[in-house]
Amino acid sequence: MRTDTQIQNDVMAELSWDASVQAKQIGVGIKDGIVILNGEVDSLAEKLSAERAALRVKGVRSVVVELDVRLPGSNQKTDIEIARTVTQVLNWSAHRALHDLMVVVEKGWVTLSGHVTWNYQRRLASTLVRSLMGVRGVTDCIELKPLLSLADVKSQINSALKRHALLHNCVIDITAHEDEVVIKGQVHSLAEHSMVLHSVWSTPGVRTIVDQMDIV
Incomplete structure (x- = not known):
């Protein structure tokens, strides 16, 4: 069985190896296989990349993410700009089910609601939004319409x-x-x-x- 120290070292190495993460800004704590990430990142996408990197490490049982998204000045966007961009991105998707989703933005946090048929469509909508500049977080309130008994x-x-x-x-x-x-x-x-x-x-x-x- 791997020790917490071994797991912690591997998580830090994995963060350093991942080009989408600035590992120097992220602290790594661990207790009983539960990894705690803290510090600051420049985007929501980087925050999610750090979480995925930690989950890839052998011996990690769960990850607690306490990373704050601190957007650089050039990445700051108004809620109106974010709402307009999110709507455009969803409407440009090849999946027509995403075109009718409702978008609410408050202080950079995006809430998506509406209905889709498949879970991959729901996940795709959140993935598209999380990668956008200025977005601090995404709340997924999209519901699925059942097709089968x-x-x-x-x-x-x-x-x-x-x-x-x-x-x-x-x-x-x-x-x-x-x-x-x-x-x-x-x-x-x-x-x-x-x-x-x-x-x-x-x-x-x-x-x-x-x-x-x-x-x-």
Whole structure:
């Protein structure tokens, strides 16, 4: 089992290796495999890159992000400018479902609302907005319109998990109740945990996930 010191050193090395992160501005703390990132970054995109870098390190169980987004003067934008840019970016997307989303901006924080059919469309909308200059954060209030019955959803999820070559040793139990999909079982790493969540979210009709998986 890896020690906290080993994990901390690897997280700092991973941050330094990632070209999208200014590692010198980020402090790394750790306790019992839980990594704490603190300091300042120049954009929301850099903040998310730092989080992903920490999650890539073996032995990390979770990441607490306490990074403040401090926009340089040249990156400061008014809420009106941000709202206009966000709307244009969504309207230019090839995914027509994003064209009808509602956008609210307050002090650089963007809230997205409306309906889409697939979870990847919801994630795409947030991803597009997070990379924009001047955006300090994104709140995703986008809802999914179910296409399938819960029984069909459960069947498709189980089939998707069985097809995944890297998950054949994982013991996963799927239950569907009302508008929730509950995932129970054991995985062996954060990477496997993410794969399971991705497979479930990729199933049409999934609106809410209750994650009760254990990493062992």
